[in-house]
Amino acid sequence: AQTVTQSQPEMSVQEAETVTLSCTYDTSENNYYLFWYKQPPSRQMILVIRQEAYKQQNATENRFSVNFQKAAKSFSLKISDSQLGDTAMYFCAFGDKIIFGKGTRLHILP
Amino acid sequence: DAGITQSPRHKVTETGTPVTLRCHQTENHRYMYWYRQDPGHGLRLIHYSYGVKDTDKGEVSDGYSVSRSKTEDFLLTLESATSSQTSVYFCAISGQGGLYARYFGPGTRLTVL
Numbered sequence: 001a002q003t004v005t006q007s008q009p010e011m012s013v014q015e016a017e018t019v020t021l022s023c024t025y026d027t028s029e030n031n032y033y034l035f036w037y038k039q040p041p042s043r044q045m046i047l048v049i050r051q052e053a054y055k056q057q058n059a060t061e062n063r064f065s066v067n068f069q070k071a072a073k074s075f076s077l078k079i080s081d082s083q084l085g086d087t088a089m090y091f092c093a094f095g096d097k098i099i100f101g102k103g104t105r106l107h108i109l110p
Numbered sequence: 111d112a113g114i115t116q117s118p119r120h121k122v123t124e125t126g127t128p129v130t131l132r133c134h135q136t137e138n139h140r141y142m143y144w145y146r147q148d149p150g151h152g153l154r155l156i157h158y159s160y161g162v163k164d165t166d167k168g169e170v171s172d173g174y175s176v177s178r179s180k181t182e183d184f185l186l187t188l189e190s191a192t193s194s195q196t197s198v199y200f201c202a203i204s205g206q207g208g209l210y211a212r213y214f215g216p217g218t219r220l221t222v223l
Contacts, residue, residue: 035211045200045214091152098212100152
C-alpha cells in the first residue's frame with residue numbers, strides 16, 4: 001500500500017528564517033509525481049510545488065524548493081525567507097490517486 | 111485560480127437524512143475527485159471520476175455514492191447521513207488525472223447531528 005508520513009505535526013520559526021518540512025513515502029511505483037499543498041486558515045488547498053519522480057533536478061518555485069531523494073523515498077520542502085503569510089498547514093502528497101500525509105502545522109512568528 | 115465551485119458551502123443536517131453535495135467546474139477537465147478532511151487524517155479520497163458516467167471508489171467510499179452526468183458537474187450523495195460523516199468535503203479537478211496535480215474547490219463543511 002502507498003503511504004505518506006509527515007513526522008513533524010507542528011513547527012514554529014521566526015520570520016525571515018529558513019524552515020524544512022519532512023516527508024517520506026512508500027511505493028512500488030517507479031514513475032509518479034509528488035506534491036506539496038498549503039492550507040491556510042481560509043481552508044483553501046493551494047498547490048505549492050510538484051516534482052516528477054523521473055527528474056533528478058529538484059523543483060523550485062520562488063522561495064519554495066524541494067529536496068527529492070528517490071532512493072530514500074524522501075521529499076522535503078524548504079521555505080526560504082519565511083513570511084507571516086506562510087503560516088498554514090502543509091500537506092505532502094503523491095501518487096496517481098494522490099495520497100496525502102496528515103500534515104505539518106507551520107507557524108511563522110513575527 | 112481553477113474554476114471550481116462547491117455548493118452548499120455549509121450544511122447542517124440530521125442523522126438519517128439524504129444529503130447531496132455539488133461540485134461544478136468551468137475548466138472542462140476530465141478528472142474530478144471528492145475528498146474528505148478530518149483532524150488527524152489529512153485528506154482522504156472518497157470517489158473519483160475519469161469521465162462522464164465513469165466513476166470509481168477511493169479509500170473511504172462506504173456510505174457515499176457519486177454521479178457525473180455532465181463534464182462540469184460531480185455530485186456526492188450521502189444516502190443516509192451519519193455523525194461519522196461530519197467533515198469538510200473537498201472537490202478537486204485535474205486535466206490529466208493520474209500523475210498530475212489536483213486543483214481544489216473551496217470545501218463544504220457538513221455537520222450531521
